[in-house]
Amino acid sequence: MRIGIDAMGGDHAPDAPVSGAVMAMKELPASVRLVLIGDRDQILTVLKSKGADSSQFDIVHTTEVIGMGEHPTKAYTQKPNSTISLGFNMLKEGTLDAFASSGNTGAMLVGCMFTIKTIEGVQRPCITSILPKFKGGFGIILDVGTNADCKPELLYQFAVLGSLYFKNVYKNDSPKVGLLNIGEEAEKGNLLSQAAHVLMSDSKVINFIGNVEGRDFFNEKADIIVCDGFTGNVVLKEAESIYYLIKKRGIKDDYFERFNYENYGGTPVLGVNANVIIGHGISNDIASKNMILLSKNVTEARLSEKIREAFKAPMGVPAGDTGGLR
Amino acid sequence: MRIGIDAMGGDHAPDAPVSGAVMAMKELPASVRLVLIGDRDQILTVLKSKGADSSQFDIVHTTEVIGMGEHPTKAYTQKPNSTISLGFNMLKEGTLDAFASSGNTGAMLVGCMFTIKTIEGVQRPCITSILPKFKGGFGIILDVGTNADCKPELLYQFAVLGSLYFKNVYKNDSPKVGLLNIGEEAEKGNLLSQAAHVLMSDSKVINFIGNVEGRDFFNEKADIIVCDGFTGNVVLKEAESIYYLIKKRGIKDDYFERFNYENYGGTPVLGVNANVIIGHGISNDIASKNMILLSKNVTEARLSEKIREAFKAPMGVPAGDTGGLR
Numbered sequence: 001m002r003i004g005i006d007a008m009g010g011d012h013a014p015d016a017p018v019s020g021a022v023m024a025m026k027e028l029p030a031s032v033r034l035v036l037i038g039d040r041d042q043i044l045t046v047l048k049s050k051g052a053d054s055s056q057f058d059i060v061h062t063t064e065v066i067g068m069g070e071h072p073t074k075a076y077t078q079k080p081n082s083t084i085s086l087g088f089n090m091l092k093e094g095t096l097d098a099f100a101s102s103g104n105t106g107a108m109l110v111g112c113m114f115t116i117k118t119i120e121g122v123q124r125p126c127i128t129s130i131l132p133k134f135k136g137g138f139g140i141i142l143d144v145g146t147n148a149d150c151k152p153e154l155l156y157q158f159a160v161l162g163s164l165y166f167k168n169v170y171k172n173d174s175p176k177v178g179l180l181n182i183g184e185e186a187e188k189g190n191l192l193s194q195a196a197h198v199l200m201s202d203s204k205v206i207n208f209i210g211n212v213e214g215r216d217f218f219n220e221k222a223d224i225i226v227c228d229g230f231t232g233n234v235v236l237k238e239a240e241s242i243y244y245l246i247k248k249r250g251i252k253d254d255y256f257e258r259f260n261y262e263n264y265g266g267t268p269v270l271g272v273n274a275n276v277i278i279g280h281g282i283s284n285d286i287a288s289k290n291m292i293l294l295s296k297n298v299t300e301a302r303l304s305e306k307i308r309e310a311f312k313a314p315m316g317v318p319a320g321d322t323g324g325l326r
Numbered sequence: 327m328r329i330g331i332d333a334m335g336g337d338h339a340p341d342a343p344v345s346g347a348v349m350a351m352k353e354l355p356a357s358v359r360l361v362l363i364g365d366r367d368q369i370l371t372v373l374k375s376k377g378a379d380s381s382q383f384d385i386v387h388t389t390e391v392i393g394m395g396e397h398p399t400k401a402y403t404q405k406p407n408s409t410i411s412l413g414f415n416m417l418k419e420g421t422l423d424a425f426a427s428s429g430n431t432g433a434m435l436v437g438c439m440f441t442i443k444t445i446e447g448v449q450r451p452c453i454t455s456i457l458p459k460f461k462g463g464f465g466i467i468l469d470v471g472t473n474a475d476c477k478p479e480l481l482y483q484f485a486v487l488g489s490l491y492f493k494n495v496y497k498n499d500s501p502k503v504g505l506l507n508i509g510e511e512a513e514k515g516n517l518l519s520q521a522a523h524v525l526m527s528d529s530k531v532i533n534f535i536g537n538v539e540g541r542d543f544f545n546e547k548a549d550i551i552v553c554d555g556f557t558g559n560v561v562l563k564e565a566e567s568i569y570y571l572i573k574k575r576g577i578k579d580d581y582f583e584r585f586n587y588e589n590y591g592g593t594p595v596l597g598v599n600a601n602v603i604i605g606h607g608i609s610n611d612i613a614s615k616n617m618i619l620l621s622k623n624v625t626e627a628r629l630s631e632k633i634r635e636a637f638k639a640p641m642g643v644p645a646g647d648t649g650g651l652r
Contacts, residue, residue, distance in 0.1 A: 134571055145508055148516035182471055182559040190474035190556045214563025218571060230516045231557050233508040237540025238561060242568050245460055245544060245581070253575050 001031055002058075003295045004096040006083045007038030008065040009103025010283045014038055017102065018046035020288025025056055027289075032296055035096060037083045039063050062086055065103075068281055072106030076114065084108060088115040091274045098295040102266070102279030102288065109146060112272040119304070121311035122271035126158050127278060128165065129236045129267065131225065132258035134218045140166065141180075141217070142270070143229035144236045150228040152195035155179070159206045161270040162224040164310055168301040169268075178212030178222030180231060186210070192228065200226075205310075262287040265294030268303060275299045327357055328384075329621045330422040332409045333364030334391040335429025336609045340364055343428065344372035346614020351382055353615075358622055361422060363409045365389050388412055391429075394607055398432030402440065410434060414441040417600045424621040428592070428605030428614065435472060438598040445630070447637035448597035452484050453604060454491065455562045455593065457551065458584035460544045466492065467506075467543065468596070469555035470562045476554040478521035481505070485532045487596040488550040490636055494627040495594075504538030504548030506557060512536070518554065526552075531636075588613040591620030594629060601625045 007014045021034050040061040047054045064081040087099040088111035126143035142162050159177045166175040181189040200208040212222050243259035266279035275298050279291040333340045347360050366387040373380045390407040413425040414437035452469035468488050485503045492501040507515040526534040538548050569585035592605035601624050605617040
């Protein structure tokens with residue numbers, strides 16, 4: 001298995017991604033080869049500072065980088081030798097099994113669209129975030145920002161994509177799907193959630209448990225919470241900001257420590273034709289390590305392939321085929 | 327000033343609202359008369375248990391109550407002698423200057439529509455919630471649940487209503503209005519927020535500071551955060567649930583204690599032809615007391631009248647008249 005890593009991606013590159021790769025190597029089986037994409041000299045300097053054996057890694061040299069603030073499409077097309085562009089080209093050629101970056105999220109999504117493309121039948125790819133559950137374990141919420149405007153069918157697809165992710169990577173056979181809403185009753189909510197509720201209720205391929213509310217993110221009600229990318233992004237940033245304030249108040253608490261993004265590796269892009277993992281832009285070495293471990297798990301689970309197989313079956317409502325679920 | 331209180335409203339009625347009224351009386355000037363609406367015997371029992379002089383209060387007797395789980399419109403029309411119905415009738419007749427309840431929120435809104443009605447020019451009334459700021463003081467967010475589906479013009483009106491509330495009740499001459507979005511740049515967001523951004527930018531009657539994100543609820547960026555009622559409701563319940571978990575973890579912290587709903591009295595219904603205040607359904611005595619004090623402040627500020635005056639001026643975009651703002 002070959003995992004490509006954007007060595008120049010994120011606020012703390014190349015230190016964080018390269019150090020993270022060194023840390024990850026200690027936990028990965030010998031069958032995994034990490035491919036560091038970026039400035040060779042800078043990569044070697046970090047590897048040396050960490051006392052790592054550079055022969056353990058492949059390095060693909062380039063000096064072109066897409067900055068965090070650059071316009072995604074423009075930068076991607078104008079920088080064909082950027083770390084992100086090279087990563088996607090290698091994914092497409094099949095010389096990588098996964099590609100991970102904490103760099104410009106927009107450019108990562110553009111890379112998906114321009115090279116590996118969306119899986120047939122998937123309307124729009126989406127991204128997820130972790131919800132640490134109060135009683136242990138965690139859930140996910142999706143979409144968290146890729147799709148600000150959604151139609152009911154799209155929310156339904158998020159439910160299917162999230163279920164396939166949870167089932168295959170987190171080994172939960174029948175994850176509970178909740179629809180984010182502002183009341184428990186089916187008829188509550190805005191036009192979008194009301195229509196999505198009907199689609200989800202009629203579906204045989206997801207384990208739909210009904211509406212959940214803003215108070216249910218951290219309880220056991222649902223494993224997967226589905227919402228439009230606007231609401232999901234607000235929810236995620238609110239949780240991050242409260243965690244930040246908890247730290248700022250000097251509060252140390254085991255549960256709230258699980259809000260720390262470092263513990264998780266980011267999110268796969270769900271619904272594209274290869275394993276692509278996006279890390280948090282502020283990723284440090286630990287977060288980068290976890291991004292790489294997540295990449296390995298996603299690849300091992302053949303997630304992208306599993307989603308492709310599931311979507312070959314009619315994903316209409318109600319879908320007759322179980323699409324690998326339940 | 328006569329403030330009507332639904333003595334039977336909320337999960338802990340009549341104890342909480344009546345005890346709250348006794349506590350409020352100790353802080354209110356002699357010019358304020360509290361009118362307790364509900365079962366006379368039950369009210370007298372609570373007053374006696376608190377050692378209060380019942381002659382300090384007016385009591386309007388009725389045994390009919392709209393339950394928390396009842397269908398708002400049905401219950402309101404079928405129970406003309408309910409505490410909520412009586413309160414609105416008295417408001418309409420002018421025998422009350424304000425009416426406050428922690429009872430069925432939906433029935434309270436139906437009462438507004440059926441009796442005092444929406445102020446001319448206001449498309450839809452809305453409700454707010456408090457955001458405790460990390461550096462002290464607080465902001466508000468609106469709408470938080472009355473309007474799940476919004477048009478851009480409605481968000482703009484929320485901005486105006488929120489500004490009038492903040493200016494007149496919280497004595498802030500030029501409160502900063504932020505539009506909740508998923509990026510700082512004007513062109514970010516969903517179709518709704520993009521269009522609302524244009525309306526707010528063009529307005530001369532609000533102090534629009536641009537987009538704010540889910541990470542900005544508790545910082546100084548904006549005094550008023552505007553969003554649709556779906557997103558606002560989710561944001562509010564997420565904050566409440568994290569506060570609940572903080573307590574459950576046994577964490578004691580001065581800042582997070584300010585997340586306790588008890589400290590605030592609820593919200594006025596903004597945009598209707600009288601002063602109506604809605605408390606939290608779970609209100610205890612302290613929360614009830616604060617609901618009554620808020621009712622007094624809102625009435626003293628002549629908020630409903632101020633909003634009516636402001637909306638007499640054209641509130642179109644850009645509005646030439648300052649509508650009492652800035």
